Amino acid sequence: MSSDGTPITRPLSRAGMIAERQRRYPLWRLIHLLGSLKLALLLLATIAIAIGAATFTEAHFDAAVARAWIYKAPWFIAWLGVLCINLFAVTLTRWPWQKKHTGFIITHYGIITLLIGAVIGSRLGFEGNVTLRTDGQPQRRIITDISTLQIESPADSYLYLLPFDAKLAHPTEKHPKRLSIPGTKLEMVIDDSSEHLIRHPRLQEGTSPNVKSLLLDCSSSNLNQELPIGLGLKAGSDPVSGSPPAGDAPDRYDFFGLASITFHEELPHHGEKGNELLDVTAGSPPVQGVSLSRDGRLVTIRSDADLSATYDRSEIMNKVLALGTHRIVVREYLTNSTPVTPPSIRVEIQAHEDKGAGVGEGETIADSKPWLELAPAAKTQEYGHSGEIAWQLGRSGEVTSSGILKQGDSMPLGWADWRLKLREVATGKSVTSVMEPGSSKEQGGVPGFHAYLIDPSANPPLRGDSSWVASGEVTPLLLGNDLVRVGYGLELRPIPFSISLKDFQVPRDEGTETPSDFRATVQFKNLATGAESTGLIRMNHPASYPGGLIANMTGINYKFSQAEWNPRDLKETTLQVLYDPGWFFKWTGSLAICLGIATMFYIKPRS
8 A cells, every 4th residue: 555545556477467468358368279388289299190190101002192191181281270370379479579589489480481381382382204305305394293184075175184193082883983074964983993004905806807816925923924915917918027917916026125926927937957757656665865654644855965854744745855956845645546556745856056145147136036936827727717826936047946826725935934825816806905904913004093974964874885094095985976085194284494405424433334423414495585594414413494593592493303314225314303482481491490499598688
């Protein structure tokens, strides 16, 4: 009390002032609620759990799945926004600020700036690649990792684009994805997806009765690979070179560049030397070193060096076996109707001159590659279709083995452990290719989805034929007279300039073939002004466009780095492209965080 009896009013403490304004003003109550420590702990714990789940998803599934489900998901972006509001509200709860709050405020605003930069980079930036050739055209588009769907509407023939990733959408027959076709009453139903679509050859009724076609399956158990092959041939073609294939099937298949498989009208002659057919009867003395057991199960071969080997007859049929300077092939197993007549085998003795592993005089590397030649068997030519083909294996212009292969039978190729199976042979049918999911043993493959058109306005609803839509291709979907062309693949993002490859060099370490550097000289051209500039891309030294201090500081800059190269073609290289407009905010926020922490712990304000 004062001397005159009036109460003395003392100024409120800082804590009392903060409590008083919360009591009197609803806005301050909201600010303190948004800036509470409990909310901050909840937000940080949720983000930590989400990042842990994203790390697990990326390790066990795919980085694209982690980005779609978490990092770029709307809920995660919204959660970061709430965290920014919490950080901003925390700084307001300290108002009016004092010198001791300087580091605290700088640190929190640095985190907010960093998060803003991350969101901007995620939404507006991109990462992709571009393939350039020194003899190619300048490129104006970048291939990103974003999958898109292109739909050509039959109403206006306009091409509509929308983001769509079949792997992430995961459509099923029970839970399909339905997309409306713009300008029509039609809908596209997507009921399945695959990451391993492969073109498989199939036989279909041809327009010409003289077309000859066959389907082959090559397999390797050691490599765990399967390889379907379709070959076609028109009648009347040249027996050696073949004619243009029927349908979309070739008459020759290049076996990984190491061998070849060719389909002929007739098997060509390669000048076999001294081939001889002979019959070996069970229990009889050896004929040229070959004998057959009395029960017909075992075949014994004795070489010139007086070395012998015994085989199970059923396991060596039509296989090439070495016999000194010759080779033998058991072609047929002959049994007679009377039990007193012993069985026999028909054996082919093939002359063989060992030329060694190298290329002989007058030969080329291509000539020394092994080959397999196929042709319709005699019965096929006579009766039109018998399910048999004649074959011969060889190398360097000489036949090493030959025989007849029936439909469904298989044979070793002698190329590592590869085996060939004749799946189907036909006359009057052509080979076509069908896109469908491949097995785990088939190499290659592209992602895609299974789709068809429906008209829900019709009564009853109409449905069109279904088809697999593969990445990188345009697939037509038909419903009545309505044709919808659907494309699927990675986004081609346009850029405001063009880039071309002027030179590409790969220096090597001295005395080795190991690359010591990559040097790509590229030329940029501004599409608006026509101004040109040159950049040099080296290992760990990217080139930038438009470059300069301002562009590099703000992040409004395209960075090109060496990504891939083709050792067989130094006219081609692939560059990685990075565009991140949130770069300035990320670095500014990071520097602010470091400065704020240093201020809090190392710079003490004066009393």
